[in-house]
Amino acid sequence: MTRPAIARIALNRPLRRLFDYLIPDGLELAPGQRVTVPFGRQTLTGLVVEIGVEPPPGVNLKAIKGTLESWPALPDNTFNLLTWASDYYQHPMGECLFTALPPALRRGRPAQEKADESWHPATTEAALPANAHRQVALFNAIKESPGISSSALVKSGFSRAQIRNLQQKKLIAEGAKAVTAPATKDLPAPTLSAAQQAASAQMPEHTHEFSATLLYGITGSGKTELYLHYLKTHLKANEQALVLVPEINLTPQTLARFRRYFGDRIQVWHSALNDGERLNTWLKIRNGEPVILIGTRSAVLLPFSHLRTIIVDEEHDSSYKQGEGFRYSGRDVAVYRAHLNRCPVILGSATPSLESWHNAQQGKYQLIRLEERAGNAKPPQLELLDIRSRPLEAGLSRPTLNSIKETLARGEQALVFVNRRGFAPVMMCFDCGHLEECPRCDTRLTYHRRDHAMRCHHCDYQMAASHTCPKCQSENYKPVGQGTERTEDTLAEHFPDMPIVRVDRDSTQRKGSIQAILKRVNTGEPCILVGTQMLAKGHDFPNVTLVCVVNADGGLFSVDFRAPEQMIQTLLQVSGRAGRGDKPGKVLIQTCHSDHPLLTNLCRCNYAAIADQLLAERETGALPPYRAMAIVRAEADTMQNSLQLLDTLKPMAQSPGIEIWGPLPAVIARKADRHRAQLILCSDSRSHLNRVLTQLCQHLDQARLPSSTRWVVDVDPQETG
Ligand code: ADP
Ligand code: ZN
Ligand code: ZN
Numbered sequence: 001m002t003r004p005a006i007a008r009i010a011l012n013r014p015l016r017r018l019f020d021y022l023i024p025d026g027l028e029l030a031p032g033q034r035v036t037v038p039f040g041r042q043t044l045t046g047l048v049v050e051i052g053v054e055p056p057p058g059v060n061l062k063a064i065k066g067t068l069e070s071w072p073a074l075p076d077n078t079f080n081l082l083t084w085a086s087d088y089y090q091h092p093m094g095e096c097l098f099t100a101l102p103p104a105l106r107r108g109r110p111a112q113e114k115a116d117e118s119w120h121p122a123t124t125e126a127a128l129p130a131n132a133h134r135q136v137a138l139f140n141a142i143k144e145s146p147g148i149s150s151s152a153l154v155k156s157g158f159s160r161a162q163i164r165n166l167q168q169k170k171l172i173a174e175g176a177k178a179v180t181a182p183a184t185k186d187l188p189a190p191t192l193s194a195a196q197q198a199a200s201a202q203m204p205e206h207t208h209e210f211s212a213t214l215l216y217g218i219t220g221s222g223k224t225e226l227y228l229h230y231l232k233t234h235l236k237a238n239e240q241a242l243v244l245v246p247e248i249n250l251t252p253q254t255l256a257r258f259r260r261y262f263g264d265r266i267q268v269w270h271s272a273l274n275d276g277e278r279l280n281t282w283l284k285i286r287n288g289e290p291v292i293l294i295g296t297r298s299a300v301l302l303p304f305s306h307l308r309t310i311i312v313d314e315e316h317d318s319s320y321k322q323g324e325g326f327r328y329s330g331r332d333v334a335v336y337r338a339h340l341n342r343c344p345v346i347l348g349s350a351t352p353s354l355e356s357w358h359n360a361q362q363g364k365y366q367l368i369r370l371e372e373r374a375g376n377a378k379p380p381q382l383e384l385l386d387i388r389s390r391p392l393e394a395g396l397s398r399p400t401l402n403s404i405k406e407t408l409a410r411g412e413q414a415l416v417f418v419n420r421r422g423f424a425p426v427m428m429c430f431d432c433g434h435l436e437e438c439p440r441c442d443t444r445l446t447y448h449r450r451d452h453a454m455r456c457h458h459c460d461y462q463m464a465a466s467h468t469c470p471k472c473q474s475e476n477y478k479p480v481g482q483g484t485e486r487t488e489d490t491l492a493e494h495f496p497d498m499p500i501v502r503v504d505r506d507s508t509q510r511k512g513s514i515q516a517i518l519k520r521v522n523t524g525e526p527c528i529l530v531g532t533q534m535l536a537k538g539h540d541f542p543n544v545t546l547v548c549v550v551n552a553d554g555g556l557f558s559v560d561f562r563a564p565e566q567m568i569q570t571l572l573q574v575s576g577r578a579g580r581g582d583k584p585g586k587v588l589i590q591t592c593h594s595d596h597p598l599l600t601n602l603c604r605c606n607y608a609a610i611a612d613q614l615l616a617e618r619e620t621g622a623l624p625p626y627r628a629m630a631i632v633r634a635e636a637d638t639m640q641n642s643l644q645l646l647d648t649l650k651p652m653a654q655s656p657g658i659e660i661w662g663p664l665p666a667v668i669a670r671k672a673d674r675h676r677a678q679l680i681l682c683s684d685s686r687s688h689l690n691r692v693l694t695q696l697c698q699h700l701d702q703a704r705l706p707s708s709t710r711w712v713v714d715v716d717p718q719e720t721g
Contacts, residue, residue, distance in 0.1 A: 005022070005023040005051070005052055006020050006021060006022050006023060006052070006053055006054075006055045006061060007020070007021055007023050007029055007035075007048050007049075007050065007051050007052075007053070007064060008020055008048075008049045008050040008051075008053050009021055009035065009037055009046035009047065009048060009049065009064070010046060010047045010048075010049050010093050010094035010097050010098075011037075011039065011044055011045075011046050011094045012044075012045070012094050012095060012098040012106055013092070013094050013095070014092050014094075014095055015092055015094065016092045016093075016697060016698070016701050017092075018049055018050075018093065018094070019037070019039070019046070020053070020055060020056070020059075020061055021035075021037050021046075021061055021062055021063060021064045022055075022061045022062065022063040022064065023051070023063070023064055024063050024064060027064065027066075027067065028070075029048050029051050029064075029067070030048065030051075030071075030072045031048050031049060031050065031051070031072060031074075031076075031079055032047060032048065032072030032073060032074035032075060032076070032078070032079040032097075033047070033048045033067060033068075033069070033071070033072040033073065034046070034047060034048075034067065034068040034069060034073045034101075034105065034108075034111075035047070035048060035064050035065070035066065035067050035068065036064070036065040036066055036067075036068065036108060037062070037064055037065060038062050038065060043065060043108075044108075045068065045105075045106065045107065045108035046064075047073070047074065047094075047097050047098070048072075049083075049093065049097075068105075068108065068110065068111070069110070069111050073101060073105060073111065073286070073303070074097060074100055074101075074303055075286075075303050075305055077304075077305070077307075077337075077340055077341055078100055078301070078302070078303040078304070079097070080340060081301070081333070081336065081337050081340055082096045082097050082099075082100055082301065083096075083097075084336065084340075085301075085326075085328055085333055085336075087690070087694075088690065088715065089326065089327055089328050089713075089715050090630075090690075090693050090694065090697055090713040090715060091325075091326045091327070091328075091713075095325065095326055096326055099298065099301055099326055100301040100302060100303060101282075102275065102278040102279045102281075102282040103275050103278060104275050104276075104278070104279045105279070105282070109279075111279075111283065111286075117149070117150050117174050118147045118148060118149045118150070118174065119142045119146075119147070119148055119149075119150070119153070119163065119167075119172045119173070119174060120142065120146040120147060120172065120173060121139065121142055121143045121146065121171065121172055121173075122170055122171055122172055122173040123170075123171055126139040126166075126171045128171075134158070134162055135162060135165065135166060137158075138153065138158050138162050138163065138166060139166060139171055139172065141153060141156060141158070142166075142172050150163055152264060155259070155264075190225060190374075190375075192222075192225065192226075192229060193222065193372070193374055193375075195221070195370055195371070195372040195374075196221075196222050196225065196226055196229075196370065196374065199215065199217070199226060199368050199369075199370045200226055200229055200230070202366070202368045203226070203230050203234075203346070203368070204344035204346070204366070205234075206344070207234050207235070207236075207239070207308040207309055207343055207344060208308070208342060208343065209342055209343075209344070210338055210339045210341075210342050210343065210344070210345075211338075211344045211345070211366065212335055212338065212344075212345050212347070212359070212364065212365040212366070213344065213345070213346045213347065213365060213366045213367075213368060214315075214347050214348075214349075214352055214356050214357070214359070214360045214365045214366070214367050214368070215346055215347065215348040215349075215368045215370065216349065216350070216352055216357075216360075216367060216368065216369050216370065216607075216608070217348065217349075217350060217368075217369070217370030217371075218350050218370065218371055218372075218373065218379060218576070218607075219350040219373075219572070219573065219575070219576020219577075219580075220373045220374060220377050220379075220540075220576060220579075220580045221350070221370040221371070221372060221373055221374055222370070222373075222374030222375075223313070223348045223350075223370065224254055224257060224313070225374065226348075226370070227243065227311050227313070227346070227348070228257065228258065228261050230309070230311075230346070231261075231262070231292060231309065231311075232261060234308075234309065235292070235308060235309055236308070237290060238290050238306065239290055239306050239307075239308040239309075240285065240288070240289075240290055240291055240292070240293070240304050240305070240306045240307045240308065241291075241292045241293070241307070241308060241309040241310070241311070242292075242293050242295070242299060242300065242302075242304065242307060242309070242310045242311070242334070243258070243292065243293065243294045243295070243310075243311045243313065244295060244296070244297070244299060244300060244310070244311065244312045244313065244320070244330055244331070244334060245294060245295070245296060245313050245314065246296065246313075246314050246317035246319045246320065246537060247270075247296065247319060247534075247537060248268060248269075248270040248294065248295065248296055251537065251539065252514070252515055252518065253518065253539070253540055254294075254313075255268065255294060258292065258294060262292055265290060265291055265292050266291070266292050266293075266294060267281050267284060267285075267291045267292070267293050267294070268281070268293070268294050268295060269281055269293055269294070269295030269296065269298070269299040269302065270295060270296045271296065281293070282302060282303070285302045285303060285304055286302075286303045286305070288305040288306050290306065296319075296330070297319070297320055297322060297328075297330035298330070299330075300330050300333050300334045300337060301333070304341075307337070307341050307343060308341075308343050309343055309344055309345075309346070310334050310337065310338050310343065310344070310345040310346070311345075311346045311348065312330070312331050312334050312345065312346070312347045312348065313348050313349075314348070314349055314537070315331050315347035315348060315349045315352065315353060315356055316349045316351050316352055316353040316356070316569050317537075318566065318718050321716070321718045323718075327712075327714050327715065327717075329716060331347065331353075331356075332716065335347075347365070350572060350573065350576060350607065351568065351569040351572050351573060351607050352607075352611065353565075354565055354611060354614055354615055354618060354624075354625060355624070355625045357611045357615065358615055358625040358626075359625075361615075373580075375581075375582075376581075376582045377579060377580050377581060377582070378579060378584050378585075379579075379585075380547070380575055380576070380578040380579045380584070380585035380586060380587050381584070381585070381586050381587065382575055382587045382589060382602060382603040383586070383587065383588055383589065383603065384552075384589050384591055384594040384599055384600070384603060385397060385399060385400065385588050385589060385590050385591070385594070386591060386592070386594040387551075387590045387591065387592060388592050393490050394486040394487050394489065394490035395418070395486075395487060395550045395551060395590070396416075396487065396490060396491075396548070396550065396590075397590060399588070400548050400588055400590060401494055403546055403548065403586070403588055404416070404491075404494075404495070404528065404546065404548065405494075405495070407526075407545055407546040408495065408498055408526045408528070410545075411526050412526060412543055412544070412545040412546070412583065413521065413524070413525075413526055413527050413528070413529065413541065413543045413544045413545065413546075414528050414529070414544070414545075414546040414547075414548065415528075415529040415530075415531075415535060415541070415544050415546065415547045415548070415574070415577055415578070416487060416491065416528060416529065416530045416531075416547075416548045416550065417531065417532075417535055417536070417547060417548065417549050417550065417574045418484050418487055418530065418531070418532055418550045418551075419532075419533075419549065419550065419551055419552065419567075419570065425446060425447045425449075425479050425485075425486060426444045426445065426446065426447055426479070427445075427447050427454065427465055427477060427478065427479055428477070428478065428479075429469035429471065429472060429474055429476060429477045430474070430476040430477070430478060431469065431472055431474035431476050432469060432471055432472040432474065434469050434470065434471040434472065434477075436454055436465075436470065438456035438458070438459065438461050439461065440456070440459050440461055440670070440671075440672050440673045441456055441458045441459050441461070441668060441670050441671045441672060441673075442668050442669050442670045442671075443456060443457070443458050443668055443671075445461075445463070447465060447479045448485065449479065449485045449486060449489065450485060452464065452465050453465060458668060458671050458672070459671060459672035461672075484502055484504045484530050484531060484532060485502075487530050487550065488500055488502050488530045491528055491530065495528065498526060498527060498528055499520070499525070499527040499528070500527065500528045500530060501517055501520060501521060501527055501528070501529050501530070502530050502531060503517055503529060503530070503531030503532070503534050503535050504531050504532045504534060518539070521541050521543075521544075522541065522542075524542065524543040529541075529544070533570060535574060535577065536570050536573040536574040536577070537573070539577060540580055541577060541580065542580050542581030542582075543581060543583075544577050544578055544579075544580070544585070545578060545579055545583050545584065545585050545586065546578060546585070546586050546587075546588070547574055547575055547577055547578040547585070547586075547587045547588070548587075548588045548590070549571060549574065549575075549587070549588065549589040549590060550590055551590055551591070551592075552567070552571060552589045552590065552591040552593075552599060553591055553592055553593055556593060556596060556598065556599075560667075560719060560720050561618070561621065561623050561720060562718065562719070562720070564598055564614060565614055567598075568598060568602060568607070568610055568614075571589065571602060572602065572607055575587040589602075589603075597613070598610065598613075601613065622659075622682065623682075624716065627659075627682045627683060627684055628682065628683050628684075628685070628686040628689045628715075628716075629680065629681070629682050629716065629717060629720075630680075630681050630689060630693055630713060630714060630715045630716070630717070631678050631679065631680050631681070631713070631714045631717045631720065632646060632649060632678065632679045632681070632693075632696065632711060632712075632713055632714075633666070633676065633677070633678045633711065633712050633713075633714060634646050634663075634676070634677050634678070634679075634709065634710070634711045635671075635674040635675060635676045635677075635709070635710050635711075636674070636675055636706065636708060636709040636710070637674070637675065637706070637708050637709075638675055639665060639669065639670075639675040639677065641675070641706060641709055642663075642665075642675050642676060642677035642709070643663050643665070643677050645705065645709060645711065646662065646663030646677055646678070646679040647663055648703075649679060649696050649699070649700075650663070650679065652692075652695060652696060652699060653679075653681055653692050653696060655688075655692065657683050657684060657685055657688050658681055658682070658683045658688065658689065658692055659681070659682045659683070660679065660680070660681055660682075661679070661680040661681075661682070662677070662678055662679045662680055663677050663678065663679045664677060664678060664679075665677050666678050674710075678720075680720065681693070693713055693715070696713070697713060
């Protein structure tokens, strides 16, 4: 008697196991295919992992109810990538696989594209009032390309409401097959500079072989132009490419440049897409349409079938590492994906991660250097300004304010960068020294001037700030440290006639607000930009000639081994916003440690030398990238429970070749009333570390833990606090 065929199914659950089901007669299945299965009293969507496995003896299995489509939602290469990532990052396979599906398909919706309506003119001439400029423009756009789709119109800047409006006026009608907008013709592509040409000549030639290239190009050297050029010359009309970027909404200019070259072939993928848009884009990729996808982190997991090039822009950016759940690094997965797909991956940055720098030095990655700015731009001049015992106003020294004044007087723009990391404004009592702490975390509350409130940036706790010291009732209770708001206020007092544009999380939360901000800055009119980390990311403001760094010292003495690297990267990136146009740029860095070697090296603008120095320190400390690292984090009602849990793991982890640090309380030992501890594991052998972690996870899965105790494994952690 033949045994019944069974399939092993992954469910979207945080469980480190798969579920066996009988395959009904006649049902054809392939790995990666979506099925519906009974689960308890529910029906769930599952993904086939294996077929024809032996059923465990004596177990009564339920049968698969049916398939959702006849083809695998996750084709081979994507499926293999995700199963690899599940093992590498020690994350449950079901959750990894489901990450690659759009939300609609995770919920078991059919994989059908929502029709994108197309439009043609319903009259030859539209009788529209002469002042209805947008409507006239919209009508003309449809007249010029009959059959144009709503999404193409929206991309050209029209709104769906405007389209509806013309439809209601019976000036346009639905119909005709959608045509895709071609790339803007006759765009004079800039001739590559000599330095760009030299770099271009070294780019990987074959799109059917694996190669990893690190493009180390200083800020403003024209890396984006090189990517465009590369894709234009190497990508065939039927091939797919992926361009990963850290945060898509912050750099609409970059997107516009890609669209100018490639028109509708450019698709985007980021967290602000709605479910319908996600499904549509996902289907285009799954159907093998020749898209060039510009996307954030999770785009690397999509089911491409003709992927021939991967570009990771700003590859050093820490937002490539997912901070919760499936803690993968989009950059590292991209490299593995290129390896699986046998295609080139190009990592670009002005401040490469030490991981990539190390790989380049080891010869694992090809290194291309581009050390001249494109066009007429010159690298900015960096200057350290020691602020010890200088009077400060909201963190700004006299010389800094003077430089801003001179810049504005020349009709140019100034950028004031407030390093948020490690510095937050707090209320302090100047009599007793009292600092208000979060009642639920081991952190200080941050003071927000706008609404005179105190907030915890870790748990969202908030309270009204009092006017007197809560401890000694002194009235000498004032904000210290600097946030963007205080700096903005002080600048407004000094420069009452100048527009001040604040760019931080709060001011850019609304959809489209960053676009409005950038538009304003790009008029080139004198103004002061004030902002945090967001200002450091890839913007191209040609008229910014002065960058002031309010305080550079955040990362110098942090406990986190990555802090100096991140500090230098941020400072160089923000410095890179100065002098990108024809006028030279200057950067003033306020610090209390003007003799620190990292900062003096920074002023020579030599990232390569700094990276070498930081790598040497990592080697001495036997830290990544010289060894593999993973952290097991635990949190519980009491610190004792957290530490105890990690203590039980220690003997299991102990083996030759594994070094263990801890367990220790985390730097922020209490967060939202949860007590957090960590166990750090290091090893020369990644595979050995991986095996040990697998055992620990198996043990933890089976251990009977108090219901409020949680644990996670973080492989290649970005933060060790
Ligand atoms: P990066 O990505 O390295 O910071 P970009 O590609 O954004 O640099 O280029 C910086 C600026 O220089 C942009 O305004 C871009 O249009 C311009 N640029 C790039 N390449 C050239 C070139 N070959 N000739 C003239 N301008 C260029
Ligand atoms: Zn808190
Ligand atoms: Zn006090």
